[in-house]
Amino acid sequence: MFLFKPLCTSINTEKTNMYFVTEILKQFATISEKAKIELAEMVIKRELPKGTLLLEEGKTCKYLNFLESGFARAFYYQDGKKITSWFAFENDIVASMYSFTTQKPSFENIEIIENSVFHSIYFEQLEKLYRKYPEFNLIGRLLIEKYFIELEERILSLQIQPAKERYQKILKNQPELLQRASLGHIASYLGISQETLSRIRANI
Amino acid sequence: MFLFKPLCTSINTEKTNMYFVTEILKQFATISEKAKIELAEMVIKRELPKGTLLLEEGKTCKYLNFLESGFARAFYYQDGKKITSWFAFENDIVASMYSFTTQKPSFENIEIIENSVFHSIYFEQLEKLYRKYPEFNLIGRLLIEKYFIELEERILSLQIQPAKERYQKILKNQPELLQRASLGHIASYLGISQETLSRIRANI
DNA sequence: TTCACTTTTTGACTTTTGTCAAAAGATAAA
DNA sequence: TTTATCTTTTGACAAAAGTCAAAAAGTGAA
Numbered sequence: 001m002f003l004f005k006p007l008c009t010s011i012n013t014e015k016t017n018m019y020f021v022t023e024i025l026k027q028f029a030t031i032s033e034k035a036k037i038e039l040a041e042m043v044i045k046r047e048l049p050k051g052t053l054l055l056e057e058g059k060t061c062k063y064l065n066f067l068e069s070g071f072a073r074a075f076y077y078q079d080g081k082k083i084t085s086w087f088a089f090e091n092d093i094v095a096s097m098y099s100f101t102t103q104k105p106s107f108e109n110i111e112i113i114e115n116s117v118f119h120s121i122y123f124e125q126l127e128k129l130y131r132k133y134p135e136f137n138l139i140g141r142l143l144i145e146k147y148f149i150e151l152e153e154r155i156l157s158l159q160i161q162p163a164k165e166r167y168q169k170i171l172k173n174q175p176e177l178l179q180r181a182s183l184g185h186i187a188s189y190l191g192i193s194q195e196t197l198s199r200i201r202a203n204i
Numbered sequence: 205m206f207l208f209k210p211l212c213t214s215i216n217t218e219k220t221n222m223y224f225v226t227e228i229l230k231q232f233a234t235i236s237e238k239a240k241i242e243l244a245e246m247v248i249k250r251e252l253p254k255g256t257l258l259l260e261e262g263k264t265c266k267y268l269n270f271l272e273s274g275f276a277r278a279f280y281y282q283d284g285k286k287i288t289s290w291f292a293f294e295n296d297i298v299a300s301m302y303s304f305t306t307q308k309p310s311f312e313n314i315e316i317i318e319n320s321v322f323h324s325i326y327f328e329q330l331e332k333l334y335r336k337y338p339e340f341n342l343i344g345r346l347l348i349e350k351y352f353i354e355l356e357e358r359i360l361s362l363q364i365q366p367a368k369e370r371y372q373k374i375l376k377n378q379p380e381l382l383q384r385a386s387l388g389h390i391a392s393y394l395g396i397s398q399e400t401l402s403r404i405r406a407n408i
Numbered sequence: 409t410t411c412a413c414t415t416t417t418t419g420a421c422t423t424t425t426g427t428c429a430a431a432a433g434a435t436a437a438a
Numbered sequence: 439t440t441t442a443t444c445t446t447t448t449g450a451c452a453a454a455a456g457t458c459a460a461a462a463a464g465t466g467a468a
Contacts, residue, residue: 078364085360098356101349134338141345144352145305151355152302156289158362159395160282162454183416191363196455198417367425387446397426402447410468417462425454432447438440 020119021066024091028142035133042125046118054094054118055110061099063120067092070116071180075188076108084189087181093143094118114180163192164200224323225270228295232346239337246329250322258298258322259314265303267324271296274320275384279392280312288393291385297347298322317385367396368404 021043022036031039046065048054054072055061067088074096075082085108088094099106103123121129130136157166167190170177178186187197225247226240235243250269252258258276259265271292278300279286289312292298303310307327325333334340361370371394374381382390391401 076360083364085356085363097349098353101353130342134341137338137341137345138334141341141348144345144348145301148348148352148355149302149305151352151359152289155355155358155362156280158359159289159392160287164454182414188363193456194416195418195457199455202417386444398446399427399448400425403425406447412467413465415462415464418460420459421457423454423456425452427452428450430448432445434445435443437442 020068021121024066024093025139025143028139029135031135031139032133035129035135038132039121039129042121042129043119044122046120048112048116048118050112050115052112053109054112055096055099055106055108057107057109058105060103061096061106062123063095064100064123064126065094065118065120067094068117068119070112070118071114072110072112072116073181073185073189074108074110075185082188084181084185087177087185087189089176093147097144097147113185158191163190163196166190166192167197167200224272225325228270228297229343229347232343233339235339235343236337239333239339242336243325243333246325246333247323248326250324252316252320252322254316254319256316257313258316259300259303259310259312261311261313262309264307265300265310266307266327267299268304268327268330269298269322269324271298272321272323274316274322275318276314276316276320277385277389277393278312278314279389286392288385288389291381291389291393293380297351301348301351317389362395367394367400370394370396371401371404 019036019040022031022039025031025039026036043066048070054065055074057076067090069090072088072094074085074088076085077083094110096106096108096110098104099108100123126136130140157169161169170186170190181189183197183201184194187194190197223240223244226235226243229235229243230240247270252274258269259278261280271294273294276292276298278289278292280289281287298314300310300312300314302308303312304327330340334344361373365373374390374394385393387401387405388398391398394401
C-alpha cells in the first residue's frame with residue numbers, strides 16, 4: 001500500500017505535527033484553524049537519502065510531497081537513456097502530476113539527488129480534505145495555475161530558443177541548478193546531448 | 205472596459221441564457237441547479253469572424269472563452285515573426301492562461317482563424333462564482349489539471365523528438381489540425397521552419 | 409596514495425535543421 | 439480571365455546539434 005516501503009526500508013516514516021505544508025499553502029489562500037490542524041495531522045515527514053527512487057515508472061504516485069530540504073529530479077527512459085523532465089528544490093512540490101491526479105501508473109521516475117526531507121500527503125487523505133474543506137480546491141487551483149505558467153515558459157524556450165540560449169536562460173534564472181545538477185542531467189532537461197552542453201559551456 | 209469592442213465592432217455581443225458552458229463544465233463535477241442558472245446568466249455569446257484578434261499582446265485577458273464552433277490560435281512575436289503557441293478547436297477553452305489568471309498584460313495574441321462562436325465569462329464574474337459556489341473551484345482545479353498534462357506531453361515532444369516525429373505525432377493524434385491550420389502556423393507550433401516542415405511532408 | 413569508477417571534455421565526422429532566394433501553386437478580387 | 443497576393447515547394451548552401459570514440463578530470467574507497 002505504501003509506495004516507499006519496499007524502496008527505502010531504512011527511512012524514517014514518522015507521523016509528525018509539522019506545519020511545513022501549511023506554511024507553503026497559506027501563501028495561496030487563508031486556511032481556517034481547524035483545517036490547518038487537520039492538514040498537519042495528515043502530513044507524514046520522510047527523510048530520504050540520496051539515490052532513493054521516490055517514485056518508480058509503472059507505479060502509481062500516491063503522495064503529494066513537499067520538499068523541505070534537498071534536491072530531486074524526475075526522469076523517464078527514452079531509447080534506454082534517462083531524460084530529465086524536471087528538477088525540484090526546497091519548497092517545491094514533488095509528484096508526477098499525471099500519475100497523481102489521474103491515479104494511473106506513472107511514466108516517470110522521481111529520484112532523490114541530495115538527501116532530502118519531505119512532508120507528504122497521501123492521495124486519499126487529500127481527497128478527503130478537498131471534500132471537507134472546499135477552500136483547499138481554491139489552493140489547489142491556484143497552485144497548479146502557478147506551475148502551469150512555468151510549463152508554458154518552458155515550452156516557449158524549447159520551441160524557439162537554440163541550445164545556447166536555453167542554457168543561458170538557466171544561467172541567469174536558476175544558477176543554483178548548475179551547481180547542484182550534473183551536466184548530463186541538465187543536458188537532457190534542455191533537450192540536447194551532453195557533448196553539446198559541454199561545448200556551449202566552454203564558449204561562454 | 206470590454207476588450208473586444210474596439211477590435212470587432214461588427215460583432216454580436218448578446219447576453220443569452222445558453223447552457224453551452226454548463227454542459228462543458230459538468231463533465232468535471234456536478235453543479236447545483238442554482239449555480240447552473242447563475243452561471244448561464246453570466247455567459248455572453250459572441251460570434252467572431254475570421255481574422256479577428258480575440259486578445260492583443262499587452263492587453264489583459266478579461267474573458268474565459270468557451271469555443272462552441274470555429275478555430276483559433278494563440279501566437280506571440282519572436283524577432284518579428286509570429287510563433288504559434290497553441291490551437292483551439294470546438295469545445296476548447298480559449299484564454300491566455302498567464303494573463304487571465306494573473307490579470308497582467310498578455311504576451312500572446314489570440315487570433316480567430318475560422319468564424320467562431322464563443323461563450324465567454326468575464327473575469328470578475330467568474331471570481332464571484334468561485335466565491336459563492338466553492339464547487340466551481342473543484343471544476344477549475346480538475347480542468348486546469350487536464351490542460352497541465354497536455355502541456356507536459358508537449359514539453360516531452362519538444363524535448364526529445366526530432367522534427368519528423370513531432371509532425372508524425374500530430375498526423376496520428378490530431379489529423380484535423382493539418383487540414384485546418386496553415387503550414388506556417390503548424391511549423392512554428394512545432395518549433396521548426398516552414399521549409400523543414402514542407403520537406404518532411406514531402407517525404408512521407 | 410593508488411585504483412576503480414564516474415563525469416566531463418575534446419576531436420572528427422555525420423545528420424538535422426535553418427536561411428535565403430526563387431519558382432510554383434493556390435486564392436480571391438477586379 | 440487577369441492581376442495581385444499569399445502560401446507552399448525546391449535548390450544551394452550554412453549553421454546547429456548529434457554520434458562515436460578516446461582522453462582528461464574528478465571522486466571516493468581501500
